[in-house]
Amino acid sequence: MDESDGAGSVDAVHRMFQSIREEVERDRILREELYNVVRELENSNREMLTILQKTHSSPTKPVAEVAAVRKEIKDCVKAYVRQLADRIKPNVYYKHHEIYRYALQRLAFITMFASFLEEGELLDRPSVAHELDLKVDANAGFHLDLEDYLFGVLNLASELTRYAVNAVTAGDYARPFQIAAFVKNVDEMFRLLNMKNDALRRRFDVLKYDVQKCEQVVFDLAIRGLKPSQPTPSENVEG
Template sequence: MDLVDFEALEKQIRGYDEQRERVIKRSRDIQKAAKQAIFSLHRGENDQAAARLQQAEKAAEELLPVIKESPGLRYGSFSNAMEEYAEAVVFKGYLEEGRLPPSSSVQYVETEEYLGGVLDFTGELNRYAILRATKRDVVAVQQAKDLVESIFFAFIQFDLRNGSLRKKYDALKYCLRKLENTLYELSLTAAGLTSKPEDIPEPQADGAMQDE
């Protein structure tokens, strides 16, 4: 038995575990900073949001060389944190430009992380729209509804299996329905009516994704 070989293997595994703990710890920092950025964006504190995103980016830059050396470490904590980061960047981009930032403008993230961030962003957009609705900003609510509707139909082309993206997509129709109801309630208020909104058909599309 080659004890030297086993000692080398033990050292290798120990090193991997140490790197894994480092990734988990710093990923929490990324996720926390991204969440704080989103909170700041809702409050109109754009400079603070930008500073929080810079903190997240700094942590991601520290971890990327580790991830490159051991790709398996990306899945789990780091990937979840990058979805949160993508969500914050997309939300910030929408507030600044009024459109959905493309994946090419969201650095550090992979395809599924960007898509997950976009789907999570629709929840923040719904919250933003409700806030605008309290100020009777019909235009902002309409724009939010139109974008969520576009995202809903754009995702139909993806063959999503039963995973996290599929679950988030399935929840998207409820977000869209909330925005539709919000617009309807605003129209009633504008007309001086107080009746309950009629049933609005849930979004449907031909060729919808099938469960596997």
């Protein structure tokens, strides 16, 4: 092999690694941009959670809190979702999933919690995605992943369990029965799933304690003669 062949080989290797370096740098810049957007999204999540936590002290009148959450979603959250969607192509969604998955799980939970307080029903995944201007089809790029939605449902069940206890303190004896039926139904539906995700399965294991807590609350109400005479609305999980 003459010297020109050797030089050509060195040049080819140099070009290859230069291309790799540029790709790594583009990826670094993208990740930094994603982290910046997610940081802002998490700030909105915390603000909305703070608002919704106030409903625990006055669980019978959550109208103002729900309206404030919907305003935050409209004014801020949807813009952050669009910024993420603009940066994420279908082939890299799961490559960077760990950056935004927890923010989306929390956002799904917040959306479902606000809706449950208002309507007394569980939003299905397409409805949650629609509320947030997200897609459900993985081929569309940035979307609401099924497991992220399910984490949101489990977080909702835990939050509502605490809400049921506070409802009793506030003198709302119908709401705990509605929540108990809901949490039990969620537990039954999850048992039908063949969950491959270890983290999701571990999170589901906590649900049995939520079911037990709700059962204890409604049992105490029943033996005190405080069970509502009429069936509570929306006791079934929809979607």
